[in-house]
Amino acid sequence: MKEMLQYVNGNSLFHRMNPLTKLAWAVLICAACFASSSHLFVLGLLISNILIAYAGKILAKAKGTFKALFILGLFLMLFQLLFTNTGRVYFYILPGVPITDDGVSFSLLLMLKMMAALSPLSLMLMLTPMNELLTAMVDKLKVPYQYAFVVITALRFIPTFSHEMDQIMQAQMSRGHATDTKNPFKKIGMVLPMCIPLLISSVRKIETMAISIETRGFGTGPRSYRKKLEFTFRDMMFIIICVAVLALSLVLR
């Protein structure tokens, strides 16, 4: 889970692109996916995401993302399948609950959309160092530094807290707390012995972080930015392609 949001070191074409370009890509592709009703189009976008992950040499790490989105998509697919009554009925799975051709079509589309629309966001985070994203947000998007910092730092700490959570779960399991049950409903009920240690651990770490950044001059005044983020011809072209894709999606309704 934590790998979905963590930067993967590299020097590919996509790594070197301006973070705003990648952000634009994520937003535009997401919009294009939701705008379109064509299975093939959305599938095409999903494949393009996978290819970009491959080109960025992060495909191995990105597998987790695609898998998680697939599972999420599967759930939604099931929901859509059960609640769509229109179209030609294939069979009844339960009395009064038909599986129709519309249902199959919509649910499949929904799953593809889920995967294709949300994967660019995760891929973008894997291809962009946090610092660059921060600089882009403050410099170009005019987000106040403190807010941008909060967002970026929250992302950065997700893997840390995830690791803490693992340790806590293991510690409680070692005391006979049966979190290793396969029953998902039981799992949800086992929450309290995990939450409190996690909360306390998180607060402690954040306190240390807060003190650490204050001793390095955080929040004392105007701030400089080390990296000048360039907007190259390549960035321009890529954004134009993405806008074209969005336009195409609206046309191919």
Add this chain to the structure above:
Amino acid sequence: MIQFRDLSFSYEGSEAFSLEKINLNINKGEFVGIIGPSGAGKSTLVNMINGVIPHHLKGDFYGAVLVCGKDTVETSCGELSHHVGSVFQDPEAQIISTVVEDEIAFGLENLNFPPEEIECRITESLNRAGIAHLRHKSTSGLSGGQKQRVAIASAIALRPSILVLDEPTSELDPAGSRQIFETLRDLNRDYGITVVIVEQKVMLLSEFCSRLLVMDKSRIILDGPTRQVLEHHDKLLELGINCPRVVSLIYRLKSAELYDGDYPVDVNETETILRGILEGKVNL
């Protein structure tokens, strides 16, 4: 360089004093170790030097703390960060960037240094901390010891004349701990940085620090050159401090009147002492 004048402090919401009537002078270039049982006030003391108290952690503050001539109550944390760098116990929580060089740049960017200067200082800090090879590495893949060295490099990027550390080796293995101390020794010896470090690993600390402060129950009990402080063997044991074993050995030999010189701080010195004692009596 660092002056405590009649300093007493109690945390907000607490009636007990965490520090009581502290009078202390630390001079430029010293390498000071602070030891003592938990709850003695060691962390509170170093947090006074970097301005975390009273600016971040509040409480009742009596007396004064002067760092490079500046009163810490009247000088902001940001201003003090030019003079005092800080490193804390948790390697994970101090690092906020995903790439090492970005972490070093953090403080410099906060204080509005121009980009060219930042590049220059990143190189300088990484070299001084001995981690130039980690420059482009992702911070998440580093070992605990490497993370702490990144924290040190990030702190010294602002070229502070003082570096305070609060149990930086607590979560590191012996090899990692020794590396931290060697880095600190180099910074102290080659660049004149005054080091003030709180530690529980007294054996390792004694090999590196020139002066030891022993704290207990919010006061400074002992203060002097390392060897002299270690002479108070019984007092240290009473306070529950882990006296280096070699010191305990020589203490007993002194009591048996077999030796009458200075205390050793490491195995090499102890070996020399033992050879001196056994000379002529045994075929070495």
Add this chain to the structure above:
Amino acid sequence: MIHIEGLSYRYDKKAPLILDSIDLHIKKGDFVALIGQNGAGKTTLLKQLNGLLKPSSGRVTVNGLDTAVTKTSKLARHIGYLFQNPDHQIFCNTIHEEIKFGLVNIGCSPSEINERIERIASQLGLTDKLNKNPFTLSRGERQRVALASVLALETEVLVLDEPTTGQDYKECIEIMDIVKDLHSKGKTIIMVSHDMEVVADYAQRAIILYQGSVLEDGPVREVLLKEHSLRLAGLEPPQTVQLSLRFGSLFNSVFTIDELYERVIGLAAPQASSKGEQS
């Protein structure tokens, strides 16, 4: 008791081996210290013992139970595992509830629960603190609370992952003396520690792990005198051992401060040797 046969472990198929063909047998009543550099696989090996991690190949059996097919929560009745950071376990409002938690998990009756809590509290000096909130205590005291909650499960084996990290010397000795006492009463102890002095003072058997394999395994006196192996594994022998080794056969492998002192006295001033040889 605990049998480890050909144990190898890696996180997933592409990851490098963290544990490499380990064969180990731990007998009832052993006091084992597992030492090695960070990354050598010590904690990974410990987690194999109570099923938190399952073998990639090979077998681990605890009292006849195969850890690969037994749930950790079941193995908790045999292996008490004390984690390095007590704050990863503590979540209740009082020490009493904290100790009760594990006992409820393993299915103890209410009367048994109260009895055990009282027993454990008195053993660890927590009787008058049972209604206190654990979060108001110092790190060392919290470690004692965590230890109490693990000991209450009355397992045969106690596994300790760096029990002395983050504490001052006094707290460290307090915990280790409790562990020593438990060992003398028959508990099997397996401990990971970086503190060579603690290992030398308390453990009976030492195992050096190096790059996922067992480098040395034997009585602690013998293993800690193998300077070459220790240095290879990134460890330093305790100070007394370092000294002793520098004088070779003259000091004839003395190990503790007392032995070193007696040896020096014996060599330097035989007539002053005070162990009553003449009486």
